[in-house]
Amino acid sequence: MSLVNYASREINCKIVYYGPGLGGKTTNLEYVYEKVAPSSKGKLISLATETERTLFFDFLPVDLGTIRGFRTRFHLYTVPGQVYYNASRKLILKGVDGVVFVADSQIDRTEANLEAMQNLYDNMTQHGYDLTRLPFVIQYNKRDLPNAAPIAALDSALNPGWTVADVERQKLTPDPYRPGEYLVREVDGVWVERVPTFEAVAVRGDGVFDTLKAVSKLVLKSLG
Amino acid sequence: MTAPRAASWAFHEEDSVRIRSVLIDFLRDASARTALLVDRAGQMLTTVGEPPTFDPTAFASLTAADFSANDQLARLLGEGDFGTLFHQGEKESLYLADIARRVILVVLFDNRTTLGLVKLRMRPTVIELTSIFTAMFSRDTGTSSHVDASFVGEAEDELDKLFGTS
Numbered sequence: 001m002s003l004v005n006y007a008s009r010e011i012n013c014k015i016v017y018y019g020p021g022l023g024g025k026t027t028n029l030e031y032v033y034e035k036v037a038p039s040s041k042g043k044l045i046s047l048a049t050e051t052e053r054t055l056f057f058d059f060l061p062v063d064l065g066t067i068r069g070f071r072t073r074f075h076l077y078t079v080p081g082q083v084y085y086n087a088s089r090k091l092i093l094k095g096v097d098g099v100v101f102v103a104d105s106q107i108d109r110t111e112a113n114l115e116a117m118q119n120l121y122d123n124m125t126q127h128g129y130d131l132t133r134l135p136f137v138i139q140y141n142k143r144d145l146p147n148a149a150p151i152a153a154l155d156s157a158l159n160p161g162w163t164v165a166d167v168e169r170q171k172l173t174p175d176p177y178r179p180g181e182y183l184v185r186e187v188d189g190v191w192v193e194r195v196p197t198f199e200a201v202a203v204r205g206d207g208v209f210d211t212l213k214a215v216s217k218l219v220l221k222s223l224g
Numbered sequence: 225m226t227a228p229r230a231a232s233w234a235f236h237e238e239d240s241v242r243i244r245s246v247l248i249d250f251l252r253d254a255s256a257r258t259a260l261l262v263d264r265a266g267q268m269l270t271t272v273g274e275p276p277t278f279d280p281t282a283f284a285s286l287t288a289a290d291f292s293a294n295d296q297l298a299r300l301l302g303e304g305d306f307g308t309l310f311h312q313g314e315k316e317s318l319y320l321a322d323i324a325r326r327v328i329l330v331v332l333f334d335n336r337t338t339l340g341l342v343k344l345r346m347r348p349t350v351i352e353l354t355s356i357f358t359a360m361f362s363r364d365t366g367t368s369s370h371v372d373a374s375f376v377g378e379a380e381d382e383l384d385k386l387f388g389t390s
Contacts, residue, residue, distance in 0.1 A: 007240030091292040095265025223371040
């Protein structure tokens with residue numbers, strides 16, 4: 001959870017990139033590292049295997065500067081995608097403020113996406129966190145590949161939405177990132193909420209900052 | 225201005241003063257160089273003693289990961305946790321201890337002292353810090369907390385500047 005340090009006048013927030021193996025989580029962080037001004041970023045740390053597969057995590061601190069007297073930082077983490085590293089994945093979620101799920105759009109990765117999403121829900125629950133109440137966005141990566149599944153199919157599998165029980169939140173809410181669509185709407189008499197989604201080609205940077213900016217803004221709002 | 229407040233917990237000036245005083249006494253008694261407090265999510269809380277020459281943000285993140293990984297190793301062995309960890313280097317060594325399951329005390333020391341002395345002086349320090357942090361966490365539980373709207377607005381403007389406005 002975000003920490004406000006009044007002694008050193010700092011606010012730190014933790015954002016975790018989650019998703020199946022080889023989906024592009026590390027690529028997202030590498031692109032951010034490459035493009036953000038040197039004065040606004042710290043060291044990119046990768047605990048990876050010899051074949052550059054993430055073993056434990058990648059970590060990149062991004063500095064927003066001093067806002068109303070508080071130095072404000074986002075700590076970006078990725079988790080290992082492979083299932084057998086679940087212990088590491090779970091550890092990284094500790095204290096998370098916002099989650100980006102990086103899905104691999106390729107049709108033959110559907111099962112891997114679903115498995116990683118289920119694993120995310122399970123690990124969050126085991127930490128006592130409710131993913132439906134936390135800043136959470138999904139990135140559909142690798143949109144340039146010929147075997148990329150249609151967005152509607154990815155939405156239906158990974159972002160079907162959950163029932164909104166809170167009456168105050170039961171109101172038609174436009175999706176600011178997908179004109180004409182809604183994040184909260186009534187379907188067959190039931191109010192359903194889904195999360196913002198972004199199309200990306202992380203290797204060339206498409207959609208990387210849109211995704212990061214969206215989750216960062218949701219995290220900031222959650223502090224209020 | 226109204227200071228922004230934490231969603232989960234806050235580290236206040238008065239907490240810092242008290243904790244720093246405990247750590248200053250400890251460093252003197254143990255002849256250790258630097259003491260650092262890191263939270264379990266990987267964020268640096270405070271540093272006392274000789275200023276670190278390394279990147280403190282990266283250090284905090286790796287410390288939390290180190291401690292968490294060792295926690296899991298302990299469980300595999302049937303232990304609840306490893307309350308302390310020791311990393312020995314040729315010149316510099318690290319001694320780490322759990323504080324109230326939420327914070328890690330890291331002590332950096334060199335050959336001006338011994339592991340035995342650091343361990344000896346660390347024990348009462350850990351007990352004292354555990355009591356301070358436990359009181360701090362129970363005090364913060366249930367308090368409503370917000371950052372003010374102007375903070376969020378300004379931070380969003382900075383995000384647009386840093387990440388682009390597309």
